Amino acid sequence: MRGQRPEAVTRGLASSRGVWRIVAAREIVVKLRDRNFVISTVVTVVAIVASLLIAGIVSGRTDKIDVVVTGTDGAAVVALANELAAAADADVDFLARPVADRAEVVRQVRDDQVEAGLAPDQPGGWVLIANGSENTEATTYISAAAQQLALQRNAEAAGVSLTELALGGAVTPVILDESAVDPGLAKIVALVFAFLFYLASVLFGMSIAQSVVEEKQNRIVEILASAMPLRQLLIGKVAGNTVLAFAQLALFVGAGLAGLAATGQGGQLGRIAGAAGWFIVFFLVGFLALASLWAVAGSLATRSEDLQSTATPLSMLIMIVLFAGIFLTGTGRVIASYIPITSIVAMPSRLADGTAAWWEPFVSLALMAVATYGIVVVAERIYRRSLMQTQGRLTMRQALALEE
Incomplete structure (x- = not known):
């Protein structure tokens, strides 16, 4: 330089x-x-x-589940299961298909014509039938519906309301951080x-x-x-x-x-x-x-x-x-x-x-x-x-x- x-x-x-x-x-x-x-x-x-x-879109799509039912209250259980699923904001819809007897329920489930079957069980209650593996949503809401329907009828038989029977058992969810x-x-x-x-x-x-x-x-x-x-x-x-x-x-x-x-x-x-x-x-x-x-x-x-x-x-x-x-x-x-x-x-x-x-x-x-x-x-x-x-x-x- x-x-x-x-x-x-x-x-x-x-x-x-x-x-x-x-x-x-x-x-x-x-x-x-x-x-x-x-x-x-x-x-x-x-x-x-x-x-x-x-x-x-996929997660928000309603999952339709066909349930073949038999018995006088089968359709009522499925209808109540839909109400419980709607109350829980679950994207699932159960469709009841009545048939004559339990044998027909088993046949349709085994042939994969439907995803689940519901039939009366002795001495009381219900049996939820699946082929291969159970549907967790069907098990959750149909089981809850069957239990609630049974409680309601037992309460009526005892002369009390379902609200009185369930008094003290309610659980309210609280979210601290939404x-x-x-x-x-x-x-x-x-x-x-x-x-x-x-x-x-x-x-x-x-x-x-x-x-x-x-x-x-x-x-x-x-x-x-x-x-x-x-x-x-x-x-x-x-x-x-x-x-x-x-x-x-x-x-x-x-x-x-x-x-x-x-x-x-x-x-x-x-x-x-x-x-x-x-x-x-x-x-x-x-x-x-x-x-x-x-x-x-x-x-x-x-x-x-x-x-x-x-x-x-x-x-x-x-x-x-x-x-x-x-x-x-x-x-x-x-x-x-x-x-x-x-x-x-x-x-x-x-x-x-x-x-x-x-x-x-x-x-x-x-x-x-x-x-x-x-x-x-x-x-x-x-x-x-x-x-x-x-x-x-x-x-x-x-x-x-x-x-x-």
Whole structure:
């Protein structure tokens, strides 16, 4: 820089420090111009909304159960079972089909003409007949109906009302937190978080690694290195792909919440939306570390075929997080929610089912941020030392031993 004015030197340094924005913008533009990327994103959004709508329609559809009955009170029992099911908001409708005798009931059930059969039993009561396996809804409501009908007649015979007979036995359900998420829905949310993490990490991470190794294999990186610091090149690639991953993930989560609201799950939407927001924040911080490691995987390789080897440790880490998000429960999931990277899935899942206190995500996110900073620093050093090496595939230890 001999002969240059100090002001020109300062402007040159400032310019080189901001060149990462150009790299990031290029990464974003190239991806947005990729028809496969755009189409796959749109298809995924449509699939998310459609699957939730279909699930809502299927779950809200009334299940019609044919019950073949015999005896003078068979039809009355089935009618009362319908009333009990309606009072419990159960999506089930029983249709009584009277026949002459018990033998006909057994025949129709055995031939799978109906799902259940109801016949009088001696010395009293009823027998509910099924073929192969019982229908739990039929067992629940028809049994309750038969018991209530018997109590009503016994009460009349004793000269008391059914209300008097049942005095002191009423149980009134009280829900303390109406916004609490159904356990089954919370499990589904945890699975969605795990798979979204996996898809975004692999899709954008592999894109970074392939971009790095292609530039290295085609010797383009030598031209880029003469025009900008390698640190700026890394920052641009990581920043551009992180923005894309964040935007796509937010789009998927938004589509899922919209689909959930459309299915009538609005009462549970608040907590799920909060957990989804935390998931996006955790992913944003954690992906900075993952993106840096994917760039390292590309810099250690000298050709595309080497990526299978250099990216194996990172692929295994992502699979571990995926399986942890799916299978971990109890204390194991609590521990995982504080371990950086695995906490991307574990902590939002705990927030979804209400097992995490309000302060826990802040502590977990702070640990993630510290770990991300350390990973990025080490990854940047390996990236700069290995990117210009074209003699053959390197290991991380070999890259760290190289002179800058």
